[in-house]
Amino acid sequence: PTDVDVSSREAIFLQEVKSQVEAKLANADFGPYELADAMLLSPRQLRRKLGGLIDETPAQLIRRFRLELAASLLEQGAGSVKEIAARSGFGSTSRFSAAFREHHGVPPSEYAGRTA
Secondary structure (H helix, E strand, C coil), X not given: CHHHHHHHHXXXXXXXXXHHHHHHCCCCCCCHHHHHHHCCCCHHHHHHHHHHHHCCCHHHHHHHHHHHHHHHHHHHCCCCXXXXXXXXXXXXXXXXXXXXXXXXCCXXXXXXXXXX
8 A cells, every 4th residue: 555655646746747847848947946946845856856756857857848849839830940949948949959859860840841
């Protein structure tokens, strides 16, 4: 029973992290410190907890969510690369393009054409 409770608490925690990140993805200023504040944890506590649960830092998690949102928007044809970069919370199109290429293996412009 204890393992089930711990797993349930971890699942609830991860769902809350996901909700917090998704709600603030478009904000380019949202980062690990803001996520820690929203979760009522110190940045160090959040980093250790996420590292133990999903082997990602808060920054990596936020970046991954942003890139997944961007891929989804590109698949939907929801705007230009510049618009999608902004909607995904990237401060600049060049940073977005480099991160997208690193994560998905193709630049966002090719990804959009590939999925159309």
